[in-house]
Every structure is written in C-alpha cells, then in structure tokens.
Amino acid sequence: MKLPWMSRADRRRWKSARTVADLGELMALWLEGEIASRPGYQPRFGPDEETEHLVASLAALCRAGYITTCSQPGSAGTGANGLWWEQRAAVELVVSNDPALLRRLLAAARAAGMLVRVNDHRRGGVQDEPVIVTTCDGEPITGFGGRISRADMAIQWPELNRDLYRRVAHGVYVSIVAPEYGTAGERLWVLLDQLTGLRLAPDPEDDPWADEPLWSTHGALEVEHGECTLCGAPIHHRGPYCNTACEEADADHDAERTDRDRC
Incomplete structure (x- = not known):
C-alpha cells in the first residue's frame, strides 16, 4: 500500500533545492524513478504509463533548464468507454529568469509549426488562451495553456524553498502542442530532443519529417x-x-x- 503523503526524506530534498538547476535535477530524478514523490502530484506515484516512453525527453528538458509540469503523447483510438479519443502530443513547462533559453525554445517550436502558448507571470505579463489537446468523439476534453491562478500555483509547487518558489511562480510558462492529433504529433519530442541535445539533428535525407x-x-x-x-x-x-x-x-x-x- 502506498502512503498518501510524501516521505520526510523526499520533502527534505525538495525543500533543499535553491536554484532552478536544483529543481530541474530533482524533477528529472523523479521522472526516472529515483525519487518517489514530487510537489503538486499524487505522493509516491511516478509519471503516467502513457508517458513512460517520454521520460528521457522530459528529463533532458528539466536538466536543460525547462522544468516540465505536464505532458502527454500523441495518440488516437477507442477508449475504455468505447468512444473515440484523440490526443495531441503536448508539454507544459516553466522557464525561469533566462531569456536566452526562452527565445531558443520559442524559436524552435514556432519554426517547426507547433502551437505555442505563453503565460508570463512576471507582473501580469502575457496571458495566452489555452489550446485543446484532447477530444472525445470530437468534443473538447482538456486544454494546455491558459492563465494559472495564484491558488493553482501554490498547489502545483508546495514543499519548495520560499525564494525558489517565488522564482518559479513568477516564471514564464510555455505550452507547446503538436498541431496534429495522433501519433504524427510525436514529432514534437524529436524537436525537443534536438533542442536539448538528447539527439542530433538528422541530415535532410535521413529526416523522416523533411518531406513534410x-x-x-x-x-x-x-x-x-x-x-x-x-x-x-x-x-x-x-x-x-x-x-x-x-x-x-x-x-x-x-x-x-x-x-x-x-x-
């Protein structure tokens, strides 16, 4: 049986983080199963099964300064309720106090034709509307992006040092969504892997997306x-x-x- 609270050891680890780099490393370790719990998530549970094949990509993003908060793969098929479900590959992340990292991310995503939503929590900042990422029989179910309230931010990042919480809470939150529904949108992870250096950009003749x-x-x-x-x-x-x-x-x-x- 999994206890419904974070262990004292894990709580101390998250509380000890002082920098965005510290936070990114801890998030990567949680994704990789080295830490049992993370702030703002069900205690003693790791990533959902559907995102297991994305762990390496998400961990690389966290270690590169892009702290992921939510993600899903692109998929399409009949769900447990017998209805037709479609998902766009998507990721939400926070970029804190590094304009160069933010510009690089946005430039790469937009050049690849991704749908991008920016929510800048510094002094109110830019607040983009969300984009639908999941539908059931054509009806919208969930969206990525959109304004995050102060109350939601506190729920998402408990257990953090006060100064680090302030930096994260006032960071720039970015949602990147593949425009295609289904597995075709998995090209999002190829793009992000190239951004973090997890995989090299292929030569045009070897690029499966080059002709698209x-x-x-x-x-x-x-x-x-x-x-x-x-x-x-x-x-x-x-x-x-x-x-x-x-x-x-x-x-x-x-x-x-x-x-x-x-x-």
Missing part, C-alpha cells in the same frame, strides 16, 4: 475536406477551431464551394 511541409504552410496547399482552410489542421467536428481567423477562413471556403455547386 510545415503545418503553417498547409494553407497554401489544396484544401481537403475536413481540414482547416487557413492552417490545415484536421477538423472532425463543428469546433473548436485553432482561432477566430481559422473559423472565418473555413467559413469563406464553404461559401465558395456552395457558390461553385450552384453554378
């Missing part, structure tokens, strides 16, 4: 049924769209198609 146009360029391709006209994202239901511009672009395309049918 960036998601942001799909709007220039011939629109197929079930795709967003503006960004090319798959649409399996009435909404939600990526943003208002996508919805308006898709509505315009439908209107043009109706006019052609009348002719």
